[in-house]
Amino acid sequence: MNGVVIVAAGSGSRMKMGINKQFIKLNNKEIIAYTIEKFYKNDDIQDIVVVIKKEEEEFFKKEIIEKYNLHNIKIAFGGKERQDSVYNGLKSLNKDCEIVLIHDGARPFVTKEIIRKSIDEAKENNAVVVGVPVKDTIKVVNENKDIIDTPNRSTLWAVHTPQTFKYDILLKSYEDAFKNNFYGTDDAMLVEEIGYKVKMIEGSYNNIKITTQEDLSIGSQILKDQI
Ligand SMILES: Nc1ccn([C@@H]2O[C@H](COP(=O)(O)OP(=O)(O)OP(=O)(O)O)[C@@H](O)[C@H]2O)c(=O)n1
Numbered sequence: 001m002n003g004v005v006i007v008a009a010g011s012g013s014r015m016k017m018g019i020n021k022q023f024i025k026l027n028n029k030e031i032i033a034y035t036i037e038k039f040y041k042n043d044d045i046q047d048i049v050v051v052i053k054k055e056e057e058e059f060f061k062k063e064i065i066e067k068y069n070l071h072n073i074k075i076a077f078g079g080k081e082r083q084d085s086v087y088n089g090l091k092s093l094n095k096d097c098e099i100v101l102i103h104d105g106a107r108p109f110v111t112k113e114i115i116r117k118s119i120d121e122a123k124e125n126n127a128v129v130v131g132v133p134v135k136d137t138i139k140v141v142n143e144n145k146d147i148i149d150t151p152n153r154s155t156l157w158a159v160h161t162p163q164t165f166k167y168d169i170l171l172k173s174y175e176d177a178f179k180n181n182f183y184g185t186d187d188a189m190l191v192e193e194i195g196y197k198v199k200m201i202e203g204s205y206n207n208i209k210i211t212t213q214e215d216l217s218i219g220s221q222i223l224k225d226q227i
């Protein structure tokens, strides 16, 4: 059985619109509704957990679950950091979950192909993330903004979600991380920390995370192109 944890319990502080960015509408539909539907209308996925803020439960049930007729979606509640939210979602998955995908609620442009490829590769390789090669030259700077390094661009990828794992490996990585008070900025970091290899697979430059207001107009354009 394949399950997905969709994390949507952030605050959207960089969006600066005073609401959880996941409830902002793009072309008349909420961002989180697009994201859930990518997994809901997908035969490769049998179990869906959406992690939300406790105080947004009523709104989420009425304005997303009921409005878009979504059945058998499980709800878990988020924590302080993204990592806490993912862990709460992981614990709500069906006990016979073999492959788990972790996906940001704020990445509505994930495709069926990316989901399929992630599951196939995770079965072979235990742990995989999607990403894209960076197009810009990346500089490392110090606190004074002096450039201190220019890493070789051919080794650099920007990492997206889904990040996909054999369930047992991811659960163990999360348990160890909390034991050691280790916090990462993505799921793969926790798996790397306990010594597993994580494979990168090429995703799409359109699989953006809606983070700032600029991303809303980019997102509307991607939607038009996808229709
Ligand atoms: N405690 C948290 C923090 C983040 N997320 C989710 O993780 C994803 C990626 O996080 P990010 O883009 O940083 O979202 P926010 O935390 O909402 O945004 P910001 O950092 O601008 O406040 C989002 O779908 C967000 O809802 C979550 O479920 N729980």
Ligand SMILES: C[C@](O)(CO)[C@H](O)COP(=O)(O)O
Pocket (backbone or CB within 6 Å): 082, 104, 159, 160, 161, 185, 186, 187, 209
């Ligand atoms: C997991 C992630 O989507 C990879 O890019 C990202 O790290 C989560 O969001 P944040 O912006 O780093 O909080």
